[in-house]
Amino acid sequence: xxxxxxxxxxxxxxxxxxxSLNCTYSDRGSQSFFWYRQYSGKSPELIxxxxxxxxxxxxxFTAQLNKASxxxxxxxxxxxxxxxxxYLCAVSGFYGGSQGNLIFGKGTKLSVKP
Amino acid sequence: DADVTQTPxxxxxxxxxxxxxxxxxxxxxxxxxxxxxDPGLGLxxxxxxxxxxxxxxxxxxxxxxxxxxxQAKFSLSLESAIPNQxxxxxxxxxxxxxxxxxFGPGTRxxxx
Numbered sequence: 146x147x148x149x150x151x152x153x154x155x156x157x158x159x160x161x162x163x164x165s166l167n168c169t170y171s172d173r174g175s176q177s178f179f180w181y182r183q184y185s186g187k188s189p190e191l192i193x194x195x196x197x198x199x200x201x202x203x204x205x206f207t208a209q210l211n212k213a214s215x216x217x218x219x220x221x222x223x224x225x226x227x228x229x230x231x232y233l234c235a236v237s238g239f240y241g242g243s244q245g246n247l248i249f250g251k252g253t254k255l256s257v258k259p
Numbered sequence: 260d261a262d263v264t265q266t267p268x269x270x271x272x273x274x275x276x277x278x279x280x281x282x283x284x285x286x287x288x289x290x291x292x293x294x295x296x297d298p299g300l301g302l303x304x305x306x307x308x309x310x311x312x313x314x315x316x317x318x319x320x321x322x323x324x325x326x327x328x329x330q331a332k333f334s335l336s337l338e339s340a341i342p343n344q345x346x347x348x349x350x351x352x353x354x355x356x357x358x359x360x361x362f363g364p365g366t367r368x369x370x371x
Contacts, residue, residue, distance in 0.1 A: 177358040188362040251301035
């Protein structure tokens with residue numbers, strides 16, 4: 146059973162701090178990794194993708210990938226109250242005989258306190 | 260206009276009723292997915308389709324069926340709704356050979 150694990154939180158950080166969200170995955174063959182942000186009652190929104198080891202930065206967001214450790218992380222710098230949401234880690238998988246599916250973690254709830 | 264739309268957005272139905280949730284997309288993507296989301300359980304895959312002639316069961320297909328009427332349309336049916344099918348349902352799409360999925364706004368379904 147392919148799995149993606151995240152700490153469910155809630156992770157609480159003060160405004161302006163760095164929020165660090167972590168994710169581990171079980172399938173060594175996974176090649177593509179994504180972070181989605183989901184506000185309460187809304188649909189998941191893709192915010193970051195990463196495909197190779199190292200860091201990828203996009204504005205206040207940095208995704209980090211370490212395939213050897215099977216570990217993906219998302220850093221949010223200068224956290225804002227509007228960043229308060231659940232963050233879903235998703236990993237490409239081979240599901241039911243088909244490539245192309247994503248396996249989602251259950252999400253980490255982030256709360257940014259003013 | 261939204262690229263992925265779902266109808267209805269909210270629905271309350273009674274146990275035993277048949278209900279259909281519809282998804283349409285204007286992204287030109289071949290692949291479409293249906294997920295349900297329950298508190299604490301995350302997103303779970305119900306069915307997926309890689310093209311009009313390809314339908315596959317996901318993790319939790321029992322009690323559900325789907326129809327891919329066209330490249331742009333993918334419907335999910337609950338043949339006889341039961342209360343534990345109360346959940347938030349999402350449709351998602353992606354391009355062939357790409358992994359990033361794009362989600363519709365969701366349908367909140369309540370079965371009483």
